[in-house]
Amino acid sequence: xxxxxxxxxxxxxxxxxxxxxxxxxxxxxxxxxxxxxxxxxxxxxxxxxxxxxxxxxxxxxxxxxxxxxxxxxxxxxxxxxxxxxxxxxxxxxxxxxxxxxxxxxxxxxxxxxxxxxxxxxxxxxxxxxxxxxxxxxxxxxxxxxxxxxxxxxxxxxxxxxxxxxxxxxxxxxxxxxxxxxxxxxxxxxxxxxxxxxxxxxxxxxxxxxxxxxxxxxxxxxxxxxxxxxxxxxxxxxxxxxxxxxxxxxxxxxxxxxxxxxxxxxxxxxxxxxxxxxxxxxxxxxxxxxxxxxxxxxxxxxxxxx
Amino acid sequence: xxxxxxxxxxxxxxxxxxxxxxxxxxxxxxxxxxxxxxxxxxxxxxxxxxxxxxxxxxxxxxxxxxxxxxxxxxxxxxxxxxxxxxxxxxxxxxxxxxxxxxxxxxxxxxxxxxxxxxxxxxxxxxxxxxxxxxxxxxxxxxxxxxxxxxxxxxxxxxxxxxxxxxxxxxxxxxxxxxxxxxxxxxxxxxxxxxxxxxxxxxxxxxxxxxxxxxxxxxxxxxxxxxxxxxxxxxxxxxxxxxxxxxxxxxxxxxxxxxxxxxxxxxxxxxxxxxxxxxxxxxxxxxxxxxxxxxxxxxxxxxxxx
Numbered sequence: 001x002x003x004x005x006x007x008x009x010x011x012x013x014x015x016x017x018x019x020x021x022x023x024x025x026x027x028x029x030x031x032x033x034x035x036x037x038x039x040x041x042x043x044x045x046x047x048x049x050x051x052x053x054x055x056x057x058x059x060x061x062x063x064x065x066x067x068x069x070x071x072x073x074x075x076x077x078x079x080x081x082x083x084x085x086x087x088x089x090x091x092x093x094x095x096x097x098x099x100x101x102x103x104x105x106x107x108x109x110x111x112x113x114x115x116x117x118x119x120x121x122x123x124x125x126x127x128x129x130x131x132x133x134x135x136x137x138x139x140x141x142x143x144x145x146x147x148x149x150x151x152x153x154x155x156x157x158x159x160x161x162x163x164x165x166x167x168x169x170x171x172x173x174x175x176x177x178x179x180x181x182x183x184x185x186x187x188x189x190x191x192x193x194x195x196x197x198x199x200x201x202x203x204x205x206x207x208x209x210x211x212x213x214x215x216x217x218x219x220x221x222x223x224x225x226x227x228x229x230x231x232x233x234x235x236x237x238x239x240x241x242x243x244x245x246x247x248x249x250x251x252x253x254x255x256x257x258x259x260x261x262x263x264x265x266x267x268x269x270x271x272x273x274x275x276x277x278x279x280x281x282x283x284x285x286x287x288x289x290x291x292x293x294x295x296x297x298x299x300x301x302x303x304x305x
Numbered sequence: 306x307x308x309x310x311x312x313x314x315x316x317x318x319x320x321x322x323x324x325x326x327x328x329x330x331x332x333x334x335x336x337x338x339x340x341x342x343x344x345x346x347x348x349x350x351x352x353x354x355x356x357x358x359x360x361x362x363x364x365x366x367x368x369x370x371x372x373x374x375x376x377x378x379x380x381x382x383x384x385x386x387x388x389x390x391x392x393x394x395x396x397x398x399x400x401x402x403x404x405x406x407x408x409x410x411x412x413x414x415x416x417x418x419x420x421x422x423x424x425x426x427x428x429x430x431x432x433x434x435x436x437x438x439x440x441x442x443x444x445x446x447x448x449x450x451x452x453x454x455x456x457x458x459x460x461x462x463x464x465x466x467x468x469x470x471x472x473x474x475x476x477x478x479x480x481x482x483x484x485x486x487x488x489x490x491x492x493x494x495x496x497x498x499x500x501x502x503x504x505x506x507x508x509x510x511x512x513x514x515x516x517x518x519x520x521x522x523x524x525x526x527x528x529x530x531x532x533x534x535x536x537x538x539x540x541x542x543x544x545x546x547x548x549x550x551x552x553x554x555x556x557x558x559x560x561x562x563x564x565x566x567x568x569x570x571x572x573x574x575x576x577x578x579x580x581x582x583x584x585x586x587x588x589x590x591x592x593x594x595x596x597x598x599x600x601x602x603x604x605x606x607x608x609x610x
């Protein structure tokens with residue numbers, strides 16, 4: 001495992017030299033370390049690059065780490081990881097991704113993650129994306145996440161991308177079974193000429209299923225972000241989506257959230273707000289002794305927390 | 306002018322045998338009466354069916370009526386009406402449309418209205434759509450409205466469609482100049498197997514322009530509604546859109562509002578909520594002596610007011 005991987009792992013998955021429990025480290029398309037545990041079996045996928053991760057029913061308080069790193073330019077890494085989470089399991093999955101480029105060529109990671117949750121299973125899925133290095137070659141991360149929630153199961157997805165990634169296109173789809181719940185918290189900051197696109201599509205298929213989708217983003221520099229979400233309510237269910245974006249410098253944002261109620265007992269709500277930081281907010285912090293720039297940083301920091 | 310036209314005019318434009326001021330009555334694609342005034346000149350369009358309405362600068366407190374009626378099936382009426390509203394004018398434009406069908410064939414009205422407002426002009430534009438008659442032939446109203454707002458001008462569009470129209474596709478576009486404002490209040494109720502589509506696209510082009518778009522709708526029976534809006538903020542401006550829909554019986558609704566901020570000083574907000582009437586609301590009215598059906602009617606009535 002090279003030094004850049006070590007640094008990237010630290011940034012995306014709080015790596016401090018080792019992982020506790022099950023893990024697989026992917027480095028430039030190769031496996032740089034793997035460990036299964038009694039309850040969590042990590043296997044190479046047959047016929048496609050990637051993993052099959054089987055989490056035994058009833059597994060509690062365990063964490064699976066599957067970070068992926070691209071440490072130089074001219075790499076286009078594509079990986080398929082499938083998670084099968086057994087009934088009543090309650091686990092954390094950490095899938096950070098770091099892309100480093102010091103060269104002129106593109107460095108790209110494209111992770112396709114599928115989650116299949118059994119009855120009453122619970123998953124906290126953490127995904128952190130980062131780009132580093134001084135090369136002109138663009139750093140691209142294009143995650144695809146597909147979630148199938150069994151009866152009464154719960155998946156919380158906590159996804160963060162704070163600068164350094166030149167281009168990202170995130171696609172997240174979910175199909176929710178009876179009484180299952182999906183919560184997504186997305187935080188994105190783009191700077192320079194970065195572009196970030198996120199696209200959510202959640203189908204509330206099972207009775208009393210629910211989704212809560214909260215996206216907070218900051219577009220700075222000349223960066224551009226596009227947010228799109230579709231919530232389909234096909235039965236008695238609740239859906240909420242919220243999209244707040246802060247603009248700074250010449251940043252631009254487009255938000256297109258769609259609600260589709262095809263059942264009388266579907267209750268769907270959406271809110272969106274795009275704008276720059278209110279002058280009063282900045283003024284308030286300036287009276288406390290901060291400069292205008294410091295005040296703006298503070299507000300953005302709090303907003304993305 | 307036939308009896309059905311008389312009834313339709315009463316429903317869509319509060320007609321009581323005559324109009325005060327400028328008017329043009331369109332009946333089955335023909336002119337059934339026209340009157341200009343000193344300040345408001347109504348002329349036939351050259352080369353296309355429809356009217357050119359010239360409102361002189363400074364015209365105050367006048368109303369123009371341009372109702373259109375289709376009184377039998379097998380009529381497909383297409384009309385282009387252009388309004389040129391002079392500087393500092395302050396007028397009301399009433400453009401109701403009624404479609405009656407007792408036959409098996411389709412009855413359709415497609416009105417394409419353009420509004421060009423001069424500096425500081427103000428317009429209240431009222432548009433009411435209704436379908437009547439017992440025929441199986443479908444009643445279709447497809448209004449297209451295109452608004453160009455000059456500096457400091459104001460247009461308020463009040464649009465109502467309460468049942469009887471089998472299919473409607475409403476397209477409204479607006480381009481807003483400096484300090485101009487556009488307000489749209491849409492109220493729609495669909496029943497049976499009716500479908501209604503509304504599509505708004507407003508471009509905030511001039512500094513300090515603003516748009517406020519409020520859609521309230523009720524989908525009953527097996528009816529289906531689609532709402533879509535796009536607000537483009539290209540300068541310092543404010544945009545707000547709100548879309549509330551009540552579902553009853555097997556009614557279904559899709560809402561896709563889009564915010565597009567391409568300027569750091571664009572402040573855009575959207576809210577949407579789709580769902581059926583809350584149980585508590587019904588219960589409250591039931592304790593006051595209303596039946597469940599009466600309570601629901603009361604709530605819907607208030608919602609669409």
